[in-house]
Each structure stands twice: as C-alpha cells, then as structure tokens.
Amino acid sequence: MPTFLPPWLWLTGGLLLGLSLCLVLGLLCHDRWCQAMCRRRALLAQLAQLAERERLASDVHDALLQGMQGILLSFQSVGQRFPAGSAERAAIEHLLDQGDAALADGRQRLLALRSATKKTD
Structure with missing residues (x-):
C-alpha cells in the first residue's frame, strides 16, 4: 500500500x-427481470387472444x-315436394345455391381464421 494515504481510507474506498459495483449489478439484474416480465405478459396476452379466436371460430362453426x-x-326437403320444372322449385333451388355459397364462404373464413391462429402459435 502506498504510504501517502492511511489504511482506513483504502479500506473505505x-x-x-x-x-x-453491487448496486450497478443489482440494477442491471432488475432491469433484465422487468424486461422478461414484460415479454411474459405480452406472450400471455397473445395466447389469450389466440384462444379467444379459436373459441369464436368454434362457436361460429357450431x-x-x-x-x-x-x-x-x-x-x-320442401323443394322436393314441388314438381320438377315448377317456378317454386326453381326459386327454392336458387335459394339453396345461394345458401351453399354462403356456407362455403363461411367455412373458408373459419379455416383462414384457424390457420392464422396456428401460424402465430
């Protein structure tokens, strides 16, 4: 030890x-812990959103x-009661075609929603 400073001053320093050094390291650890907790909260929120999407898709389907x-x-079954070629049967068949198209569109949208949910998993 240099002689120009007393030993107690070296110990205090x-x-x-x-x-x-302990304070700086503690602050760094605390900062990393806070960042990890923020990432965890964001991930949990995203998982909850995905679960809600899946539930909605299932409800819409059901x-x-x-x-x-x-x-x-x-x-x-009502349309089959009318004679073939009648105006009533043609109108019902037209409605059935529109309904089938709407069903196909709904199924496509549900599949898109489910595939988007699975891609983000």
Missing part, C-alpha cells in the same frame, strides 16, 4: 467501490354454419 346447414336441408 474499497468498500465504497464494492458497494457501487352455431351459425351448422344451423344454416339444417335450414338448407329443410328447404331442400
């Missing part, structure tokens, strides 16, 4: 330097598309 399919089957 060393302690202050050590405490400063309620709307299956209900519409049932209605179309009822229309088809």
